[in-house]
Amino acid sequence: MAKWPAALWSRRRMRILQVCNVGRIVGGTAACAWSLMRAFPAAEHHVAFLSTITDETRTVFSSAAVHQCDAVTDSFVRDVNADCVILHNTAPRRCERITSAWTLQYVHSRGARAVADHTVYCSKWLARECGADGANVLVQCVPRPIALQRSPRDAALVVGRLCTPTAAKWPADLIGFYRVLTARHPAVNWEFVGCPERLRPALQEACGGRALFHPAGWEARSFLTRWDALLYHHPTLTESFGRTVAEAMRAGCIPIVDRRGGFCEQVTGPAGFLCGSVSEFSDALRQISLRDTRKRISREAALHSNANFSMAAFRRRLLTLWRSSGAGRKTDLLRQ
Numbered sequence: 536m537a538k539w540p541a542a543l544w545s546r547r548r549m550r551i552l553q554v555c556n557v558g559r560i561v562g563g564t565a566a567c568a569w570s571l572m573r574a575f576p577a578a579e580h581h582v583a584f585l586s587t588i589t590d591e592t593r594t595v596f597s598s599a600a601v602h603q604c605d606a607v608t609d610s611f612v613r614d615v616n617a618d619c620v621i622l623h624n625t626a627p628r629r630c631e632r633i634t635s636a637w638t639l640q641y642v643h644s645r646g647a648r649a650v651a652d653h654t655v656y657c658s659k660w661l662a663r664e665c666g667a668d669g670a671n672v673l674v675q676c677v678p679r680p681i682a683l684q685r686s687p688r689d690a691a692l693v694v695g696r697l698c699t700p701t702a703a704k705w706p707a708d709l710i711g712f713y714r715v716l717t718a719r720h721p722a723v724n725w726e727f728v729g730c731p732e733r734l735r736p737a738l739q740e741a742c743g744g745r746a747l748f749h750p751a752g753w754e755a756r757s758f759l760t761r762w763d764a765l766l767y768h769h770p771t772l773t774e775s776f777g778r779t780v781a782e783a784m785r786a787g788c789i790p791i792v793d794r795r796g797g798f799c800e801q802v803t804g805p806a807g808f809l810c811g812s813v814s815e816f817s818d819a820l821r822q823i824s825l826r827d828t829r830k831r832i833s834r835e836a837a838l839h840s841n842a843n844f845s846m847a848a849f850r851r852r853l854l855t856l857w858r859s860s861g862a863g864r865k866t867d868l869l870r871q
Contacts, residue, residue, distance in 0.1 A: 676849030784840035
């Protein structure tokens with residue numbers, strides 16, 4: 536294990552280097568890296584991307600030093616003078632063994648990962664899938680979305696789906712799923728963020744002409760503040776964590792999601808609904824159509840998420856990990 540640098544306990548600012556595979560803030564792990572920056576606002580942040588960086592991503596990370604490289608080397612880490620390196624899903628071929636700083640491999644999905652001083656997983660479900668100890672879990676933090684005002688159209692129940700704009704996340708099977716829900720709940724207004732163009736006409740028809748479509752983007756999470764519920768179903772893909780669900784709850788938006796993967800760890804008790812069939816999704820919509828029920832679950836969701844997915848909660852978890860791993864026994868700089 537790399538030694539925690541003595542300079543870390545000096546008066547200078549702590550330097551954190553994060554490594555992300557994809558240079559897009561929408562999807563991937565960049566959003567997690569951004570949230571970690573906000574959990575440690577007094578630190579000096581560097582973020583290395585292993586692919587082309589979009590203009591939107593550069594804007595979002597404007598408070599950090601942003602680097603683009605093919606792979607992370609120990610020499611690069613020394614040049615940055617990083618105190619710790621956080622690897623987000625970094626493959627062995629994209630990262631040398633780092634000896635000049637303490638390293639953390641933050642695993643967000645299955646696959647080969649570079650060796651680090653410590654490895655954590657974003658959920659217990661993923662840890663089990665990877666054959667790892669379920670205790671090595673570091674739950675992500677998410678920001679509270681900026682609020683939007685409701686529009687006159689929002690007098691009816693508004694239910695949205697916010698997802699990465701890739702074909703894999705938007706299967707054609709969703710058409711039949713929404714057709715059934717619309718037949719049972721014809722007054723619901725549906726909204727979709729990130730839906731590919733090819734799917735929109737059929738999805739609009741399935742929703743009885745009551746669908747709105749929005750492009751994916753960093754600011755799109757604000758839609759969660761005026762949706763009554765976030766409904767997410769995928770017939771085959773299981774989410775390791777699901778940041779959007781945590782973001783929805785922080786906005787008081789009720790999650791109605793698949794009873795699979797990391798969702799089962801996020802949505803607990805009265806904070807939302809875990810569903811295993813279209814009938815269960817339909818029953819959840821029926822329940823939240825009652826105003827008092829909707830307000831109660833919305834409050835529970837916000838309380839639960841603020842306690843578990845806030846920046847402050849994540850900061851405490853990461854500090855505990857640093858100390859327990861032997862990376863840091865003093866706290867002068869970590870208190871920043």
